[in-house]
Amino acid sequence: MVQDACPPRNSPAGLLVPRVGRVIETRDTSLPWQVLDGTGLPIAPVSEFLRELVACGNTAASCRSYAYDLLRWFRFLAAVEVPWNRVQRTEVRDFVLWLRASHNPARDRHREGVPAPGSVNPRTGKPYLRDGYAPATINHALSVISAFYDHHVQAGHGPVVSPVPPQSRHGRRIEAHHNPLEPFRLHHRGAYRQKQGDPEPRTVPDSVIEDLFTALGCNRDRALFSMFLSSGARAAEMLGMTIGDVHSGEGRVYVQSKGLGGMKQACPASPEAFSWLALYLGELAQEGHRPEPHEPVWWTRRGPLRPLTYTALRAVLNRVNTRIGANVCLHDLRHTLCQRLVDDPGLSLVDAQQVMRHRRITTTSGYLRPRTDEVIAKVHEHYTRPKPPPRPLTGWTYDPNDLADVFGSA
Template sequence: MEQNSAIAGRDLAGLVVTKAGRVVQTSDPTLPWVVLDGAGARIDAADAFLKDLLACGSSAASCRSYAFDLLRWFRFLAAVDVGWERASRAEVRDFVLWLRSSVNPARDRRRAGGPAPGSVNARTGKAHLRAGYAPATINHALSVLAAFYEIHRASGSGPMVSPVPPQSRTGGRLDAHHNPLEPFRPHRRGIYRQKQPDRLPRAVPDDVIDDVFTSLGSHRDRALVGMFLSSGARAAEMLGMTVADAHPGDGRIWVRTKGLGGIKQACPASPEAFGWFALYLGEMADEGLRPGPDEPLWWTRRRPWRPLTYTALRALLNRVNDRIGANISWHDLRHTLCLRLIADPQVSLVDVQQVMRHRWITTTGGYLRPQPDEVIAKVHEHYTRPKPAPQPLDGWDYDPQDLADVFGDA
């Protein structure tokens, strides 16, 4: 009877998943993030998985991201009263259904009177985040759970068969031996995997960029926007810079590139960005803040002085968006730089790959697709272009030999 109930499915519409447990940071470099249950105790199964993840070369940021996915899974299992080691495919299926029909708590921070979830911003043409979980979030959660159960299966500490279906219907990792010089072949999605929209990189319009600079109130903020827009650095890379990582004389900055185990790589930066950067350093000196070469480069503007965090960085851009009526993100500036470089005939695609630090040239090639705004403008130009006048038929006649061949001599 219990098996038939699992096959039929439980009542997910009335399921209450409480926000029990949390993810906390530790001072242990071998396990910087841990998952706590509702009683505040560490979950040993999660600790073992995250340690294995870090031992394979993943970063602390990846550890944090995977920990939140595990926390969501453990909360769901607590709501349905199933232990993680007894979870079956039915629980995975219901977990996906619950994610598809639930509201993402991260969207609860939306203030009253804000734009409707999923609506398109008139200035940027970019859609606001929808209220529920995105298909990419669900697929990422399934990938994390698949890795979690595979590690425990291999070590003998979990079920012998993973409850998470493989990523592809043929089994194994999807595109495991793909040649980066060839296009990806179409394939069937794995069981419970969501259909993800093909999102095009969207550049921030020039008038919006101008309004962003106009609305900024400090040299630090202008230096940040200038650095993001001219270097293509990611937010974590920019916040991880030290004072010694900025080299105005060389026109470059050094950042810890994602996925390279903390190795620093050089990024170009524009003279305008370094100009704002020099004013920012003078601004800090006037306030009595003179960080050393190995100290963080970006600091808060209020006492007590603290290194700038991602939360504060995002709040800065949110205030700018409120003033100018836009919805850009810091990563949008990275897309903007890439599209600008590709549009420059003097910059090759390989050069753009080097600047963006893409591992595969096919990733950079994805920016070659025409932008919707450009296509729409060209089509409207086609509609309004004057049509050529029809040519007169005066003086035109059939060839007598052609008429004779068709109708005969008569």
């Protein structure tokens, strides 16, 4: 009797994957993050891959993101009792099926009155996160696992062939010689890659922006959100800004841009944002704290005095959202600024790309399409617009030229 090459496995949807192991931060610049197994020991193949990742110019934030995806992957392998270097395509398939059916612990909310996952906020029109792993999360996990095995295949430490199918049926998309003014050619999705929609920009309505600023309770928060809305900086970029990066006379700030290896770029900011910033720094000076040029701009309001973190800033925004009944996130302010720049007839699309620091102009051109609320408003106006009265019938007459051709001229 011929046996199957792969013994049958129970449904991955009901698989229990213990949350063993963890990701820790280190002081080693060559390996800023490490993945530990259930016994508290570093996973050597993961550490080697993350060190290679840092050597290729990736940031510590990217290293952290890859570490958490690999921790989830090794937890799954421990549950199915398959060594990492004996993985086949079947394990990758079951991993995707498990992610599609599993609950995402990051979606847990312990507060009362939290809206249902996937529901739409009536003020912003933006849906809340769904329960479970999003298609983008699954695709990112596949990309990380694919890079992990590609590295070990080339080094000769892992399987002979990567168990993860390629990203598309035509291989990886080559972008080195692509014209940025032309759209990318569409490719068929690779195996196990999830369908992702093309979401529209998450712009915040003006009424919600006004209520948000009204609900802010101090000059620090007003300065922060004014800077976010006028500079388009990301959260990590804004919180990493130092006193020396603020150039009020030039109307600009310098931020450490994403993916440029620590290089700082200039961002414009509005006069209103600099005014709030001056009030906030004046309050700091009255409290006896004058940050040096190399020190952060943003500090906590309560002692002990320490630099403001992303977790604390998000807590401030969550309280404001609860108060005004919205679900605005920090990155929505960046979307809002880009939409305002694109809608301004005095600015070109290239100007908006420069302010937003997009690598490709195709990213900026995504803001040119009409928004759903605008289309609905125009269609509603079309239905409610009074129709013009019908033109009265004036009868008909013969064309004199036709009569002359038939009967001749008089």
